[in-house]
Amino acid sequence: MQLLHTIKELRTWRKDKGFIGFVPTMGNLHDGHLQLVKEAKKLTDYVVVSIFVNPIQFGEGEDFDSYPRTLDQDMEKLVEAGVSVVFAPEVKELYPIPQTVFIEPSTIQNELCGITRPGHFRGAATVVNKLFNIVQPNIACFGKKDYQQLFIIKEMVANLNMPVQIIGVNTGRAKDGLALSSRNGYLTDAERLQAPTLYQTLTGLQQAIKAGSNHYQNLLADAKQKLNDSGWQVEYIELRNANTLQAAKPEDKNLVILAAARLGKTRLIDNIEITL
Amino acid sequence: MQLLHTIKELRTWRKDKGFIGFVPTMGNLHDGHLQLVKEAKKLTDYVVVSIFVNPIQFGEGEDFDSYPRTLDQDMEKLVEAGVSVVFAPEVKELYPIPQTVFIEPSTIQNELCGITRPGHFRGAATVVNKLFNIVQPNIACFGKKDYQQLFIIKEMVANLNMPVQIIGVNTGRAKDGLALSSRNGYLTDAERLQAPTLYQTLTGLQQAIKAGSNHYQNLLADAKQKLNDSGWQVEYIELRNANTLQAAKPEDKNLVILAAARLGKTRLIDNIEITL
Numbered sequence: 001m002q003l004l005h006t007i008k009e010l011r012t013w014r015k016d017k018g019f020i021g022f023v024p025t026m027g028n029l030h031d032g033h034l035q036l037v038k039e040a041k042k043l044t045d046y047v048v049v050s051i052f053v054n055p056i057q058f059g060e061g062e063d064f065d066s067y068p069r070t071l072d073q074d075m076e077k078l079v080e081a082g083v084s085v086v087f088a089p090e091v092k093e094l095y096p097i098p099q100t101v102f103i104e105p106s107t108i109q110n111e112l113c114g115i116t117r118p119g120h121f122r123g124a125a126t127v128v129n130k131l132f133n134i135v136q137p138n139i140a141c142f143g144k145k146d147y148q149q150l151f152i153i154k155e156m157v158a159n160l161n162m163p164v165q166i167i168g169v170n171t172g173r174a175k176d177g178l179a180l181s182s183r184n185g186y187l188t189d190a191e192r193l194q195a196p197t198l199y200q201t202l203t204g205l206q207q208a209i210k211a212g213s214n215h216y217q218n219l220l221a222d223a224k225q226k227l228n229d230s231g232w233q234v235e236y237i238e239l240r241n242a243n244t245l246q247a248a249k250p251e252d253k254n255l256v257i258l259a260a261a262r263l264g265k266t267r268l269i270d271n272i273e274i275t276l
Numbered sequence: 277m278q279l280l281h282t283i284k285e286l287r288t289w290r291k292d293k294g295f296i297g298f299v300p301t302m303g304n305l306h307d308g309h310l311q312l313v314k315e316a317k318k319l320t321d322y323v324v325v326s327i328f329v330n331p332i333q334f335g336e337g338e339d340f341d342s343y344p345r346t347l348d349q350d351m352e353k354l355v356e357a358g359v360s361v362v363f364a365p366e367v368k369e370l371y372p373i374p375q376t377v378f379i380e381p382s383t384i385q386n387e388l389c390g391i392t393r394p395g396h397f398r399g400a401a402t403v404v405n406k407l408f409n410i411v412q413p414n415i416a417c418f419g420k421k422d423y424q425q426l427f428i429i430k431e432m433v434a435n436l437n438m439p440v441q442i443i444g445v446n447t448g449r450a451k452d453g454l455a456l457s458s459r460n461g462y463l464t465d466a467e468r469l470q471a472p473t474l475y476q477t478l479t480g481l482q483q484a485i486k487a488g489s490n491h492y493q494n495l496l497a498d499a500k501q502k503l504n505d506s507g508w509q510v511e512y513i514e515l516r517n518a519n520t521l522q523a524a525k526p527e528d529k530n531l532v533i534l535a536a537a538r539l540g541k542t543r544l545i546d547n548i549e550i551t552l
Contacts, residue, residue, distance in 0.1 A: 007437060049435075072466045100382035100383075101379065101380065101431055104377065104380040107376075125377075128434075130436055133437045133438075133439060134437050136439065155376065155377055159377035159406075161283060161409045162409045163287070163412065215493060
């Protein structure tokens with residue numbers, strides 16, 4: 001496995017390589033990331049993993065500075081996983097001067113997580129666009145845990161005719177159901193014990209809807225209330241069309257419930273798909 | 277020479293080709309376009325020319341519907357010029373659904389031509405981004421006639437790390453100095469006779485500045501007044517730093533004067549570089 005820090009090194013390595021899989025990450029890797037790598041390895045000859053905490057997708061007051069950076073441990077895991085190249089550029093390498101040109105996603109960027117994180121998806125789409133242009137992968141794997149991000153990346157690739165196939169990979173979970181996330185490390189012991197109730201709430205809603213309950217707004221409002229009563233601060237919990245991320249209509253068959261909520265200072269997100 | 281209409285055909289053709297040059301156009305080709313092709317041929321093994329009148333770079337009330345479409349004549353010229361592939365997609369091929377994701381250029385998009393053509397450069401940058409992702413050229417040639425567009429494309433490629441080199445090619449001109457443009461065809465005979473005075477004004481300014489005149493604002497204001505007095509409606513005539521397109525400072529050595537003006541209903545643009 002090679003560790004490359006510059007665009008030039010990466011392009012030189014890329015030159016004579018065939019079918020490439022790519023997993024963009026912000027590092028601090030957990031089993032969820034490794035499942036993305038596994039999927040990419042299944043489909044391609046070479047896997048490139050990028051590790052880059054991208055400043056332009058963090059808002060003011062967010063955790064850019066404190067975001068965990070654990071390159072040595074990440075490298076060990078990626079050697080083990082059989083990755084070909086780790087691309088870990090400095091901020092100055094991707095942004096030698098302040099970025100002035102952006103990928104502007106559709107208005108879905110202003111909904112769900114976009115409400116409390118203005119500019120987040122613009123920053124995420126822009127860095128992914130840059131990384132795609134640098135790595136030139138044939139396929140790229142993204143976790144369904146960041147469902148809205150996955151949607152926005154797919155939309156970017158389709159709208160801009162990018163020559164890459166996007167694979168959505170199921171969310172990795174702890175045994176108690178908590179979605180794996182680097183931000184789980186921010187939780188206190190007590191919060192960690194409580195954290196799985198978010199996913200339990202989603203599975204409860206999934207069961208109710210599959211069983212035929214169609215008073216969607218009441219169901220969601222009850223769920224939100226219960227989470228708030230038990231110590232969560234729910235940002236949103238919404239039912240959407242899984243293919244368009246528009247508000248779910250009665251006739252929709254492919255649905256997804258998306259949620260974001262805080263436990264203490266830690267913001268967690270999760271979601272669950274429902275096929276009727 | 278092959279004429280291809282679909283992205284799929286283009287990608288299939290592209291697969292086993294080496295070094296590719298690309299000239300994106302809106303068709304109605306003149307010698308200015310053919311000089312771009314000539315430059316691309318000099319530098320690459322295969323040249324792709326796209327012909328696509330791009331709806332998303334035209335504003336309301338602009339000439340999208342009346343823009344000249346002359347595919348048969350264009351094809352003859354391109355066979356002659358030794359082009360490998362003409363890519364002429366339908367609007368539905370590039371925009372199967374309305375575009376929702378855009379390339380957002382820097383704020384320079386709102387200056388110069390951007391003042392009277394809001395959204396124009398966003399639309400132009402977005403379609404060029406799409407075409408680059410489809411054609412995957414190694415180099416692409418753009419005319420210096422559209423100086424602001426060339427700047428915005430270079431800025432996009434640099435900011436998004438696109439794997440393509442942008443070549444700016446000198447403006448093709450009629451014997452009387454008029455910059456070649458498809459829109460020259462809109463001119464009446466009388467307007468065509470008058471049209472070269474725009475370029476004559478620019479060369480006059482260039483000579484004055486090279487001779488040491490540094491009352492830039494007075495020079496430009498006088499030139500504007502003279503053009504307006506002789507029947508032009510000048511939109512802007514500005515001196516800028518040629519490398520940054522920012523307002524020229526006294527210490528700048530690489531300058532460009534850019535102008536846009538109407539003769540009757542026809543809007544023409546031109547520019548001239550100055551090295552001190």
